[in-house]
Every structure is written in C-alpha cells, then in structure tokens.
Amino acid sequence: MTITADDVRAIALSLPDTAEKPAWGRPTFRVAGKIFAALGDDDATMGVKCPVEDRAGLLAAEPAKFFVREGHDDKYAWLRVRLAALDDVAELTAILADSWRLAAPRRLAAEHPELGLPPGEG
Numbered sequence: 195m196t197i198t199a200d201d202v203r204a205i206a207l208s209l210p211d212t213a214e215k216p217a218w219g220r221p222t223f224r225v226a227g228k229i230f231a232a233l234g235d236d237d238a239t240m241g242v243k244c245p246v247e248d249r250a251g252l253l254a255a256e257p258a259k260f261f262v263r264e265g266h267d268d269k270y271a272w273l274r275v276r277l278a279a280l281d282d283v284a285e286l287t288a289i290l291a292d293s294w295r296l297a298a299p300r301r302l303a304a305e306h307p308e309l310g311l312p313p314g315e316g
Contacts, residue, residue, distance in 0.1 A: 195282060195283070196277070196278055197277040197278065197280045197282075197283065197286050198237070198277065199221075199233050199237035199238075199240075199277070201277075201283060201286060202223075202231065202233060202240050202277070202286065202290070203221065203223075203233075205283070205286060205287050205290050206223035206230075206231050206290050206294075207223065209223075209225065209290065209291065209294045209309070210225070210294075210298075210302065210305070210306050210309075211225055211226065211298075211302060212224065212225050212230075212294070213225075217229070217232070218232075220232055220233050220234070220235065221233045223290075224297075225294055225297050225298045225299075225302070226297070226298060226299050226302065228297040228298075229243075229297065230242065230243050230290075230293040230294045230296065230297035230298075231243075231290055231293055231294075234274070238276065238277055238278060239274050239275060239276055239277060240274070240275050240277065241267075241272055241273065241274050241275070242272070242273055242275060242289055242290065242292070242293035243271055243272060243273075243292075243293040243296040243297055244271055244272065244273035244292075244293070244296075245271055245296070246270075246271050249262070249271075249273055252273065253273075256279075258276065258279050259275060259276055259279040259280065260273055260274065260275060260276075261273075261274045261276070262274060271296070275289060291309050294309065295309060
C-alpha cells in the first residue's frame with residue numbers, strides 16, 4: 195500500500211482541533227494555529243515537527259524515509275518524510291500524532307490521553 199497525500203490529509207484532520215490552511219502554496223495542518231504537518235511540493239513528502247535532538251538518530255537510522263532540506267530545516271524542529279517509504283497507515287498515524295502532540299497546547303494534549311504525551315513530558 196502506498197501512502198498518499200490524501201492519507202496525510204485524512205489522518206491529520208482526524209486529530210483533535212486540527213484545521214487545514216494553505217501556506218506557501220501548500221496544505222498545512224495546524225493545531226491551535228501552530229503548524230504540525232505540511233505536504234511537500236510534490237505530494238510525495240511531508241514535513242512534521244520533530245525535536246532537534248531526535249532528528250539525527252532518525253536520519254541515520256532510516257535515511258530512505260527521513261530527510262531535511264539543507265539550509266532550510268537545519269535550525270528548526272522539523273523533519274521531512276518520504277510517504278512512499280512509510281510502512282503503513284499506522285506508521286503515518288503515529289508520526290502525525292507525535293507531531294500534533296509537539297504543537298498542541300498542553301491542556302489540549304492532556305484532554306486526549308489516547309494520543310499520549312509529547313516526548314519528554316512523561
């Protein structure tokens with residue numbers, strides 16, 4: 195099964211208090227006004243929030259799946275994902291939920307324990 199931009203949209207919008215809003219000519223997904231995911235220019239990639247301290251490990255472990263745009267993502271807690279490299283919808287859901295938790299206000303995240311706590315909060 196190939197993961198598509200439609201899958202990203204459906205899962206992102208299923209997360210609590212999420213809205214889609216275009217930015218830079220591309221769909222972005224926001225919680226409380228903060229972007230937690232964005233589709234890439236080609237609909238074959240997405241960007242998600244990722245703690246900078248976790249990013250290097252992910253890039254080293256799975257370079258076919260994760261990447262950064264040099265000169266653009268370097269300074270931000272952001273990671274790019276190649277949709278075709280994802281194992282399944284469950285993996286996509288986990289990645290989007292992790293990113294959502296990082297962007298969501300603590301109060302909102304606490305109201306949705308089924309989505310877990312942001313990294314470092316447990």
